[in-house]
Amino acid sequence: MNPLIEKQFVVERGHAYTRLLLVAAVVAVIAAASVPFWAESSWMHEFVEIACYFIFALMWNVLAGYGGMVSIGQQAFFGLGAYTMLALGNFWGVNPFVAIAIGGIVAGLVAIPVSRIAFRLQGGYFAIGTWVISEVFRLSFANLSAVGGGAGTTLTALRGIDKATRESWTYWVALLCVVASISLVYLFLRSKRGLALLAIRDNPVAAESQGIAVGSMKLAMYAVAACGAGLAGALYFVGNLRISPDAAFSVNWTAFAIFMVVIGGMGRIEGPLVGTLVFWLLSKFFSDFGSWYLMGLGLLAIVTTIYFKHGLWGYVQQRWGWSLFPTQRRLVLTTRPLA
Amino acid sequence: MSFNSQDVLLQTRDLQAFYGDAQALFGIDLEIGQGEAVAIIGANGAGKSTLLKALSGLVRVPSVQVHWKGRAVGGRAPSEIVRMGLALVPEGRRLFPSLSVQENLLMGRESDRSGPWNLERLFKLFPILWEKRHQPSTSLSGGQQQMVAIGRALMSNPELLLCDELSLGLAPIVVREIYNALPEITSEGMAVVLVEQDVSLAQRMTKRLYCLQEGRISLQGISSDLTRAQIRQAYFGL
Amino acid sequence: MIELLLQGVLLGGLYTLFALGLSLMFGVMRLTNTAHGDFIILGAFGALSLNGWGLSPWLADLVVLPMAALLGYAVQRYVLNQTLGKDPVPSLVVTFGLSIVIQNALLEIFSADPRSIESSGLNTQSLALSDSLSIGVLPTLILLIALVATVGLQWLFANTRLGRAFRAVSDDPEIAELMGLRSKNVYALATAIAFALIAMAGVLQGLRTTVAPSDGPMLLLFAFEAVIMGGMGSFWGTLAGSMLLGITQQVGFRLDPGWGVWAGHLMFLFLLLVKPQGLFPKTR
Numbered sequence: 001m002n003p004l005i006e007k008q009f010v011v012e013r014g015h016a017y018t019r020l021l022l023v024a025a026v027v028a029v030i031a032a033a034s035v036p037f038w039a040e041s042s043w044m045h046e047f048v049e050i051a052c053y054f055i056f057a058l059m060w061n062v063l064a065g066y067g068g069m070v071s072i073g074q075q076a077f078f079g080l081g082a083y084t085m086l087a088l089g090n091f092w093g094v095n096p097f098v099a100i101a102i103g104g105i106v107a108g109l110v111a112i113p114v115s116r117i118a119f120r121l122q123g124g125y126f127a128i129g130t131w132v133i134s135e136v137f138r139l140s141f142a143n144l145s146a147v148g149g150g151a152g153t154t155l156t157a158l159r160g161i162d163k164a165t166r167e168s169w170t171y172w173v174a175l176l177c178v179v180a181s182i183s184l185v186y187l188f189l190r191s192k193r194g195l196a197l198l199a200i201r202d203n204p205v206a207a208e209s210q211g212i213a214v215g216s217m218k219l220a221m222y223a224v225a226a227c228g229a230g231l232a233g234a235l236y237f238v239g240n241l242r243i244s245p246d247a248a249f250s251v252n253w254t255a256f257a258i259f260m261v262v263i264g265g266m267g268r269i270e271g272p273l274v275g276t277l278v279f280w281l282l283s284k285f286f287s288d289f290g291s292w293y294l295m296g297l298g299l300l301a302i303v304t305t306i307y308f309k310h311g312l313w314g315y316v317q318q319r320w321g322w323s324l325f326p327t328q329r330r331l332v333l334t335t336r337p338l339a
Numbered sequence: 340m341s342f343n344s345q346d347v348l349l350q351t352r353d354l355q356a357f358y359g360d361a362q363a364l365f366g367i368d369l370e371i372g373q374g375e376a377v378a379i380i381g382a383n384g385a386g387k388s389t390l391l392k393a394l395s396g397l398v399r400v401p402s403v404q405v406h407w408k409g410r411a412v413g414g415r416a417p418s419e420i421v422r423m424g425l426a427l428v429p430e431g432r433r434l435f436p437s438l439s440v441q442e443n444l445l446m447g448r449e450s451d452r453s454g455p456w457n458l459e460r461l462f463k464l465f466p467i468l469w470e471k472r473h474q475p476s477t478s479l480s481g482g483q484q485q486m487v488a489i490g491r492a493l494m495s496n497p498e499l500l501l502c503d504e505l506s507l508g509l510a511p512i513v514v515r516e517i518y519n520a521l522p523e524i525t526s527e528g529m530a531v532v533l534v535e536q537d538v539s540l541a542q543r544m545t546k547r548l549y550c551l552q553e554g555r556i557s558l559q560g561i562s563s564d565l566t567r568a569q570i571r572q573a574y575f576g577l
Numbered sequence: 578m579i580e581l582l583l584q585g586v587l588l589g590g591l592y593t594l595f596a597l598g599l600s601l602m603f604g605v606m607r608l609t610n611t612a613h614g615d616f617i618i619l620g621a622f623g624a625l626s627l628n629g630w631g632l633s634p635w636l637a638d639l640v641v642l643p644m645a646a647l648l649g650y651a652v653q654r655y656v657l658n659q660t661l662g663k664d665p666v667p668s669l670v671v672t673f674g675l676s677i678v679i680q681n682a683l684l685e686i687f688s689a690d691p692r693s694i695e696s697s698g699l700n701t702q703s704l705a706l707s708d709s710l711s712i713g714v715l716p717t718l719i720l721l722i723a724l725v726a727t728v729g730l731q732w733l734f735a736n737t738r739l740g741r742a743f744r745a746v747s748d749d750p751e752i753a754e755l756m757g758l759r760s761k762n763v764y765a766l767a768t769a770i771a772f773a774l775i776a777m778a779g780v781l782q783g784l785r786t787t788v789a790p791s792d793g794p795m796l797l798l799f800a801f802e803a804v805i806m807g808g809m810g811s812f813w814g815t816l817a818g819s820m821l822l823g824i825t826q827q828v829g830f831r832l833d834p835g836w837g838v839w840a841g842h843l844m845f846l847f848l849l850l851v852k853p854q855g856l857f858p859k860t861r
Binding site for chain 1: 608660665666674676805846849
């Protein structure tokens with residue numbers, strides 16, 4: 001071996017084709033933005049719904065897969081964001097589209113005191129504990145007559161606008177939210193903080209000893225996930241116009257997020273994307289079957305968890321090494337002669 | 340050094356062990372005969388504990404790499420291996436904190452093997468345990484815990500006892516007390532493997548010795564024949 | 578006032594039965610079964626089915642118990658054992674999937690209507706304790722069963738070979754294997770016992786009031802709250818936590834019919850804030 005060869009290394013993240021995919025993604029977003037000009041309104045409505053499912057699932061995925069916190073109570077923030085938007089819109093005349101953002105922020109802020117209680121529990125107990133908290137939210141709002149109590153109420157703030165405009169704007173806002181959440185999550189996970197998060201997930205004690213502030217990172221994660229959930233919730237009910245505690249705080253939101261992420265793979269960005277697509281296709285074809293459809297979903301989740309430990313997308317990644325949103329760092333050795 | 344195939348209890352052939360992707364053992368060939376006392380020495384991280392874990396089933400290895408009485412048994416579950424007659428006194432004792440001293444000892448009976456060892460005999464061997472038999476195992480001193488760990492393994496009436504660093508963290512006088520019990524333990528012909536940090540102790544207590552260095556056997560021979568220089572070289576890989 | 582406490586304690590008896598199975602499964606194998614409540618409901622519907630197929634109500638109630646134990650053994654051995662490990666996610670997701678499957682299967686077979694198990698009037702009988710105080714016969718029976726179950730489990734864990742195996746496997750599953758315990762089997766036995774308790778709880782719930790396919794999650798939350806408030810690792814703790822939950826809920830109900838469950842949740846969160854280890858945590 002030539003002793004004069006100096007070994008250096010370089011940290012690489014993407015592959016050649018990811019740059020291609022980035023271009024394709026930008027084109028897709030531009031194409032998507034044009035949709036209100038030529039598509040049927042039901043398409044836009046469906047997109048808004050799927051967008052909400054997706055954002056919720058993405059945030060749940062980041063919290064569970066990267067933060068190591070599996071929560072069955074994220075719907076608490078979903079509903080809180082929704083009701084905040086409703087209150088701002090109905091009582092104080094705030095533009096509902098702006099209120100969506102505020103709903104997200106409020107949810108994120110409320111998550112901070114909530115975490116003081118929730119973080120007393122770990123693992124499986126944390127999961128169910130967060131469910132209890134969301135039930136408290138649900139029951140509390142069901143007792144508030146100002147927002148219709150248990151029966152719910154309607155969003156009146158958009159009454160003045162005609163249907164087509166309202167739907168277009170809702171669609172664009174949804175698109176914006178989707179692009180924003182993906183970008184934020186992707187950039188965050190690529191960053192040094194993202195690496196820290198992986199370290200925390202794998203071994204919190206070791207991470208702490210390396211100087212990573214585990215506690216504040218977990219809190220940040222929880223707040224950010226709550227913010228995203230709140231955003232999704234507010235968006236959903238801008239699209240739906242009718243809200244009720246049972247709908248806003250339903251555990252089904254988390255159930256679907258779990259399903260989507262399990263199918264798509266935990267701890268990977270493209271997981272919720274793949275999972276949402278699969279979920280949407282399945283519901284298109286099979287939701288008429290009601291209970292049987294849901295049973296099928298449940299069985300699918302069970303089988304996938306046991307036999308495809310990294311979700312279907314994870315399986316694909318391992319088999320063929322694909323990666324849409326590369327965040328993994330690879331050490332590439334480059335050798336060059338010294339003289 | 341060869342045996343009649345009848346006399347060989349345990350044999351490894353090119354034993355390799357991994358922790359995930361990291362390789363810890365790189366092809367170990369050793370033999371333990373019936374009734375033998377064998378030592379395994381080596382620096383920290385040399386692979387001594389990994390070797391015992393591979394033998395007792397705590398670490399998975401390919402079937403053909405470990406043979407017990409002529410049969411390929413590598414990779415079998417620990418619960419099966421102890422039933423075959425191979426018991427491990429694990430590194431760090433690892434007693435059950437929720438169980439009392441006596442209950443810990445009784446756990447050794449789960450392998451349903453018959454033989455000379457029972458509670459009565461153990462209490463005679465380590466009288467202090469009789470006194471503390473109903474106390475939680477965590478309330479005992481390090482040396483007493485080590486006695487419980489040994490007793491627990493003996494309760495399964497093994498033909499081969501693997502001991503992982505009995506002296507770890509114990510004062511010399513306590514170590515001596517424990518090793519004084521060894522002749523009684525092996526009096527019915529039980530074979531024993533002693534993984535030890537204390538080299539001179541290991542040489543004194545055993546007939547044969549293996550030295551591990553970075554996952555490979557760097558020296559083997561009759562304990563009393565090996566010189567200090569030989570061992571030092573093999574230990575540190577100089 | 579006393580009547581309120583008494584009602585709370587009686588309710589606590591039922592909650593103890595809800596909670597013991599959860600406590601057992603988590604204690605032995607750190608498994609959080611989000612389908613816990615749904616299995617309780619399944620037990621009730623199981624008894625209803627057996628009754629529908631010709632067994633007398635009482636026989637049906639009894640026969641469903643060993644059937645549930647067998648189901649528990651199988652579910653643990655062939656499904657849940659695959660999910661055990663350091664990561665709590667697989668067991669959470671799989672049990673969540675089971676929850677959805679059970680709820681929807683029951684919905685398909687039985688429709689969403691609440692039903693109750695035939696009790697031959699036992700659920701309306703009451704005992705007079707004094708001129709102004711009387712308690713229901715069935716709730717009292719439930720409380721007694723709960724006490725027996727708690728004592729029984731405690732005794733099982735402390736005095737039997739199986740109980741010792743449970744404790745060992747809970748402490749250190751690796752070393753337990755080293756002793757000769759087949760942990761797959763031990764876990765399955767624990768779940769079998771837990772499921773028998775769960776089925777019993779379901780039957781009693783069906784006798785006392787009604788059961789509907791979607792009732793499961795609420796029962797899970799009650800059981801969970803009882804276990805956490807009582808302190809993990811102790812069956813007496815679970816009993817205490819259940820009593821506290823029962824009493825709190827009764828006080829809430831009395832203040833306003835819509836506040837019972839809510840009050841219980843709030844008490845749980847409050848206790849989590851001030852005494853997170855629970856009322857009677859097992860100290861090691």
